[in-house]
Amino acid sequence: MDPKDYRFSTQISHLALDIGGTLIKLVYFSPNGDNCEDGSIVVGNGCSVVQGRLCFAKFETRKIDDCLEFIRFNILQHSGVQHPNGTAGDKISVKATGGGAFKFAELFKEKLGIVFDKEDEMHSLVSGVNFLLKTVPREAFTYLDGQKEFVQIDHNDLYPYLLVNIGSGVSMIKVDGDGKYERISGTSLGGGTFLGLGKLLTKCKSFDELLELSHLGNNRVIDMLVGDIYGGTDYSKIGLSSTAIASSFGKAISDGKELEDYQPEDVARSLLRMISNNIGQIAYLNALRFGLKRIFFGGFFIRGLEYTMDTISVAVHFWSRGEAKAMFLRHEGFLGALGAFTSYKDKSHGNDLKPHHHAVQRAVLNCSGDDNCRHIPITANLSDGEAIECSINLV
Ligand SMILES: Nc1ncnc2c1ncn2[C@@H]1O[C@H](COP(=O)(O)OP(=O)(O)O)[C@@H](O)[C@H]1O
Numbered sequence: 001m002d003p004k005d006y007r008f009s010t011q012i013s014h015l016a017l018d019i020g021g022t023l024i025k026l027v028y029f030s031p032n033g034d035n036c037e038d039g040s041i042v043v044g045n046g047c048s049v050v051q052g053r054l055c056f057a058k059f060e061t062r063k064i065d066d067c068l069e070f071i072r073f074n075i076l077q078h079s080g081v082q083h084p085n086g087t088a089g090d091k092i093s094v095k096a097t098g099g100g101a102f103k104f105a106e107l108f109k110e111k112l113g114i115v116f117d118k119e120d121e122m123h124s125l126v127s128g129v130n131f132l133l134k135t136v137p138r139e140a141f142t143y144l145d146g147q148k149e150f151v152q153i154d155h156n157d158l159y160p161y162l163l164v165n166i167g168s169g170v171s172m173i174k175v176d177g178d179g180k181y182e183r184i185s186g187t188s189l190g191g192g193t194f195l196g197l198g199k200l201l202t203k204c205k206s207f208d209e210l211l212e213l214s215h216l217g218n219n220r221v222i223d224m225l226v227g228d229i230y231g232g233t234d235y236s237k238i239g240l241s242s243t244a245i246a247s248s249f250g251k252a253i254s255d256g257k258e259l260e261d262y263q264p265e266d267v268a269r270s271l272l273r274m275i276s277n278n279i280g281q282i283a284y285l286n287a288l289r290f291g292l293k294r295i296f297f298g299g300f301f302i303r304g305l306e307y308t309m310d311t312i313s314v315a316v317h318f319w320s321r322g323e324a325k326a327m328f329l330r331h332e333g334f335l336g337a338l339g340a341f342t343s344y345k346d347k348s349h350g351n352d353l354k355p356h357h358h359a360v361q362r363a364v365l366n367c368s369g370d371d372n373c374r375h376i377p378i379t380a381n382l383s384d385g386e387a388i389e390c391s392i393n394l395v
């Protein structure tokens, strides 16, 4: 292969995208040093092992042009690939998953000369979680009563588990092994519902603003509690305390108030609680259906927010009477994109490429904060996923 072509084709396959209903997630490999060659070590079988980091970025899907610019200026040019206006002749193949891999395929081809090599969304989610759980230390944790505890993952006792991905909508997947999974349930009441209803009800403009508001609010102003119905007492016979929510938003029935009479922060709090609680409960019911004890929650809805994780954990704990465990992931929002990224290696089997083509060899979390992704000049939300140090094989 012409060395120029070699560089061209290997560099750009270090990017994978997950284009969802609300957010576009990017995972890309950033070699240590200014370019790939600087960080690479050639090993005996002719492969170069390149040291670097997996970096993460996200964009709102409605602002897809920002994402296109980001890829053009930070990834294509940084890789030595210059396609200001890609043409049909300059095809670059990139792994992509999520609904947007279909919806926006033409746009990426037209604007960047990128052709999507599509990976199934559910498959990518599962691959992403398995990669994280098996490779990245201190990835999974529990969160209950304000206590975060990292979970030691036993590779020999990982399956089966339930994966609940809370994106715009929610998918629930029973995972039995690598590439062995079944989507067993889902609900349309997900992150998109929280954000959509939140925008309508509070006039918030963004997810972050809505979260900020929810921090300040009190859900009991709007939620009808068991005590409100039972005159302040518990309904202990069926295990409900007086402070349990009997009916989300139920107080609005008889308060005689208009929406404007409620504080937006209380509305945001009730909404967050309602969505989180409902997902926790449906997750538990599905875990019960299949006798699953471990439930991993992913998706960008969670955003590492204590209140959300606590609500989900309490719901799982309460309904399962402590039998099932809710667990969360540090790279929660990038499961699909990571799965698509790791699929560069899967496709190498059975074709001309050697095994381990672009296989992520090992990963150690790099918690160095600002130092991550420092070559990136234009704005992207980089703080949401900590970079993962790793090396990759280039054949
Ligand atoms: N910065 C953000 N902008 C919009 N939504 C966000 C943001 N951060 C978290 N979210 C929440 O995450 C959800 C999207 O999660 P994600 O896993 O990316 O799903 P999708 O693949 O459907 O886009 C949104 O519906 C919203 O609830």
Ligand SMILES: CC(C)(COP(=O)(O)O)[C@@H](O)C(=O)NCCC(=O)O
Pocket: 019, 020, 021, 022, 098, 099, 121, 166, 167, 168, 169, 170, 171, 185, 186, 187, 188
């Ligand atoms: C259609 C989807 C898989 C798309 O994924 P997303 O962009 O929401 O992450 C998801 O929104 C979903 O599973 N919705 C729930 C549909 C249902 O089971 O009712």
